[in-house]
Amino acid sequence: MCHVVYHFHAEHVNTTTTSSTTTTSTVTTASTTTTDSANVLSLPHDTHSSGILKRHHWLPAEQRIHFKLVTLTHNTLCSIKPAYLHSLLNYHTPTRSLRSANTNLLSVPRVRTTFAFHGFSVAAPTVWNSLPSDIRDSSSTHAFRRLLKTHCFQQAFVSPLAAQLSVSDSASG
Helix, strand or coil: CCEEEEECCCCEEEECCCCEEEEEEEEEHHHHHHHHHHHHHHCCCCCHHHHHHHHHCCHHHHHHHHHHHHHHHHHHHCCCCCCCHCCCCCCCHHHHHHHHHHHCCCCCCCCCCCHHHHHHHHHHHHHHCCHHHHHHHHCCCCHHHHHHHHHHHHHHHHHHHHHHHHHHHHHHC
C-alpha cells in the first residue's frame, strides 16, 4: 500500500510517497487563491467591497445565498434526492389550460408569517420562479450553474440603467 502526503506551499504542491519518489507540480489555483486572500486581507478598512468582489468574480452575500438555494433546488428536482427536500417542492399546475403550464415553475405555498416565508418550501420556489426560463430549462448541471452565476453576477453588479440600455439595444438590433 502506498501512502501519499501532500505539502501545500504558495506556489507548488510537493507530493511525497513512501516509495522515496517525489513529484512536484505547479498548482495555479492554490497560489491564486492564496494571493487573492492575501490581497483582500491587506486592504484598508475603508475600501469598498463591491470592486473586489467584481474583480475576483465573487458574488455578494445575497446573491451567493440565492445561488446556493437555487443550485440545491435544481439538484433536488433533477435527482429526487434528498427526499425530504423533494417532498417540499411541487410543480405549478394551473387549473385551466394556459401557456404557462409548461414553464417549469414551482408552486409557492401561502404562509402567514415572515418566519415561515424564509423556510425552504417557500424561499426555494420563490427564487426559482424569479429566474429566466432559459436558466430553469438548462439540460445539464454545469450549464445551469454557469448561467445562474452569470445571472447572479449581473443582478449584483450591472446598474439598472445599463440593464435597460442593453435590453433596448438588443430589442432594436
